Amino acid sequence: MSQLQLNAAEDLINANERWARDVIKHDPNFFKDSATDSQRPKVLWIGCSDSRVPASVVTASMPGDIFTHTNIANQFHSFDDNVNSVLSYAVDPVGVKHVVLVGHSVCGGAQSAIQAAEQGPVEPYDPLTRWLAPLVQLVRTLDLHGLPENEAVDKVVEANIRKQVENICLSEPIVTAWATGKNVSVHGWVYDLATGRIRELVVRSPPCANASSC
Amino acid sequence: MSHESMQTLLNANEEWAQNVIKGTPDFFTQSATGQSPKILWIGCSDSRVPESVITASKPGDIFVHRNIANQFHLNDDSALSVLTYAVKVVGIEHVVLVGHTNCGGAAACLKAAEDAAADTGAPQPDTPLTRWLSPLIALVQSLDLSACSASEALDKVVQTNIITQVDNICNSEPITTAWADPNAKKVTVHGWVYDLARGRIDELVFREAQA
Numbered sequence: 254m255s256q257l258q259l260n261a262a263e264d265l266i267n268a269n270e271r272w273a274r275d276v277i278k279h280d281p282n283f284f285k286d287s288a289t290d291s292q293r294p295k296v297l298w299i300g301c302s303d304s305r306v307p308a309s310v311v312t313a314s315m316p317g318d319i320f321t322h323t324n325i326a327n328q329f330h331s332f333d334d335n336v337n338s339v340l341s342y343a344v345d346p347v348g349v350k351h352v353v354l355v356g357h358s359v360c361g362g363a364q365s366a367i368q369a370a371e372q373g374p375v376e377p378y379d380p381l382t383r384w385l386a387p388l389v390q391l392v393r394t395l396d397l398h399g400l401p402e403n404e405a406v407d408k409v410v411e412a413n414i415r416k417q418v419e420n421i422c423l424s425e426p427i428v429t430a431w432a433t434g435k436n437v438s439v440h441g442w443v444y445d446l447a448t449g450r451i452r453e454l455v456v457r458s459p460p461c462a463n464a465s466s467c
Numbered sequence: 468m469s470h471e472s473m474q475t476l477l478n479a480n481e482e483w484a485q486n487v488i489k490g491t492p493d494f495f496t497q498s499a500t501g502q503s504p505k506i507l508w509i510g511c512s513d514s515r516v517p518e519s520v521i522t523a524s525k526p527g528d529i530f531v532h533r534n535i536a537n538q539f540h541l542n543d544d545s546a547l548s549v550l551t552y553a554v555k556v557v558g559i560e561h562v563v564l565v566g567h568t569n570c571g572g573a574a575a576c577l578k579a580a581e582d583a584a585a586d587t588g589a590p591q592p593d594t595p596l597t598r599w600l601s602p603l604i605a606l607v608q609s610l611d612l613s614a615c616s617a618s619e620a621l622d623k624v625v626q627t628n629i630i631t632q633v634d635n636i637c638n639s640e641p642i643t644t645a646w647a648d649p650n651a652k653k654v655t656v657h658g659w660v661y662d663l664a665r666g667r668i669d670e671l672v673f674r675e676a677q678a
Contacts, residue, residue, distance in 0.1 A: 261505035262561040262657055265522045265529075266668050272523040273666035287515050288569055288663035294514035295472050302549050304504035304557075305526040307519035312476045313483040316515045323531045324545045325552055335545040337595035338535050339512050342571075347514075351473055359499050361556065379640075380547035440473060446499040449484030449526075451477055 287316060294320045297343040299336065299417070300355040301327040301362065306444050308355070311451065320347055325381070326362025326388055326413065327355060329420040337424065344426045350436055352421060355451070356414040357444040363409040366392045391416055414441040414454055422457050431459045504530045507553040509546065509636070510565040511537040511572065516661050518565070521668070530559055535596070536572025536603055536628065537565060539635045547639065554641040558652055562636055565668070566629040567661040573624045576600050580607040606631055626660060629671055633658040637674050646676035 276283050294317060298308040302323045309319055322339040329336055343349045356363075366385050369375070370392040377383040388409075395412055397405040418441040421427055430437045441455040487494050507530045508518045518529055532549040539546050553559045566573075579591065579600070591597050603624075610627060612620040636642055636656050645651040658672040 260561070260655075262563060262655065262673075265506060265524070265563070266659075266670065268523045269521055269666075269668045272521060276666055284664050284666040287666075291571070292514045296476065302531050302552070304502045304528060304530045305498050307517070307524070307526055307529065307531065309517035310519045310524070310526060311480055311483060313479040314476070314517070314520070316517055316520060318514060319517065320512050320514045321517065321533050322512050323533055325548050328545075333545055334595040334599045335534050335538075335543055338599035341594065341596045342535055343512070346571075353473075353476075361502075361552070379551065380544040381551045384544045384548035447495050449480075449487055449495045449498075451480045453473075453477070456473075 292317055292320070292347065294318055294347065295350045296320065297340065297347075297349040297352045298322070298355060299327060299329060299339070299352065299421070300444075301325070301357055301360060303357060303360065305446055306355065306357050311444065311449065320349055325384055326360055326366070327357075327417060328384070328388065329354065329417040329424070330387060331420055331424065337426070340421070340424060341426045344430050344435070344437060351438055351440060352427070353440045353442050354414060354417045354421060355442045355444055356410045356417075358407060358410060358446045359403075360406065360410050360413075362388065363406050363413060367397070367405060367409060388413060411443060411454060414443055417441070418455055418457060435459070498527055502527055502530075502557065504528055504557065505560045506530065507532070507550065507557075507559045507562045508565060509533075509537060509539060509549075509562065509632070510661075511535070511567055511570060513567060513570065515663055516565070516567050521661065521666065530557055535599055536570055536576070537567075537632060538599070538603065539564065539632045539639070540602060541635055541639060547641075550636070550639060551641045554645055554654060560653060561655050561657060562642070563657045563659050564629060564632045564636060565659045565661055566625050566632075568622065568625060568663045570621070570625050570628075572600060572603065573628060574621055576603040576607045577612075577620060577624055579604050583608070603628060626671060629658040629660055633672055633674060 297320045300323045308321050320343045366388040369389045377386050392409055418439055421439050439457045442451050442453055444451050510518055510533045512533045518531055530553045532546055607624055633656055645654045656674045659668050659670055661668050
């Protein structure tokens with residue numbers, strides 16, 4: 254361990270030790286079982302890297318419950334191998350039944366995109382600017398005139414969630430899953446930082462395999 | 468189409484939020500005013516390694532990026548934009564790259580390397596997942612696993628992967644810039660392994676700016 258006295262990284266390792274001991278007290282086989290059984294989560298969470306939205310904490314979930322991917326502003330870019338490989342692996346072999354795309358209020362990525370859109374077109378020159386370029390484009394399609402800042406951000410956050418859900422539904426893993434009758438639905442959720450509550454904005458279910466089962 | 472498990476999650480969120488407010492009435496309103504985590508966690512998407520649960524952390528503690536097999540590729544805008552935002556905007560002080568035992572991504576790469584060595588004939592399909600894992604497959608192929616049992620081989624791949632990703636992070640622009648600037652906030656990069664069978668994190672390696 255580093256030579257620094259108590260620091261945030263050391264605190265984390267110490268907290269992990271206490272947590273693990275607590276878990277074993279209540280369920281002595283929890284970790285052994287977790288290691289030998291392969292994971293079988295039913296949910297893939299694609300969310301924002303924001304520290305205030307930890308997937309398993311805000312849903313009071315246990316290890317094993319939620320397969321998780323987070324990035325700046327909860328994006329699903331069709332050309333991004335990172336998120337596409339997560340979705341692909343989650344659908345098969347992991348076998349999730351629900352993909353939840355989760356945005357949140359007061360999103361720094363959304364705020365940055367609004368500022369960038371006001372500045373006019375700029376050649377993306379670093380990974381973060383390139384990453385946010387599609388979101389900046391989305392902002393330009395929205396009418397934010399006259400809106401106070403927090404309402405403008407809310408509008409962008411919600412439009413972003415709906416857009417990313419569309420992107421997911423057009424992705425190869427989902428198109429293939431639905432074409433082969435796999436039971437996977439895609440949800441768009443928004444987490445309100447000020448209340449700690451999740452609200453479902455939109456859900457897309459597989460189209461019926463045949464008319465008689467609708 | 469039943470969404471029972473979704474409703475269960477939403478109900479769990481409602482109950483959790485109510486409990487938090489009972490204990491700390493202004494927790495969420497305060498949280499909404501800003502974030503100042505000290506840690507960026509780059510880990511695996513594996514459901515058994517939820518960073519905030521296994522470290523008993525609260526919302527606001529850990530900035531997070533999780534992907535298949537906890538990779539940090541120097542040409543990946545997703546991970547690079549997270550690291551850039553975390554270091555330059557949020558001001559984190561520690562980057563922890565966290566791998567774990569029984570990693571499915573690492574196991575898949577071991578198998579792919581074995582298949583390639585056995586020359587089974589069929590070329591790998593070009594998909595996001597195979598592209599994503601190709602650096603790790605190449606890493607596996609560079610290791611001498613001849614004396615290892617299957618589980619020893621997986622452990623060796625997991626550990627070597629962690630150290631390689633730490634090296635990648637240390638070579639990235641946000642870190643090299645921070646380390647070259649005497650006025651920049653101090654950032655330390657750590658490589659950790661989470662042992663699923665014990666529920667425990669061990670530190671393998673850490674790197675700091677050279678004095």
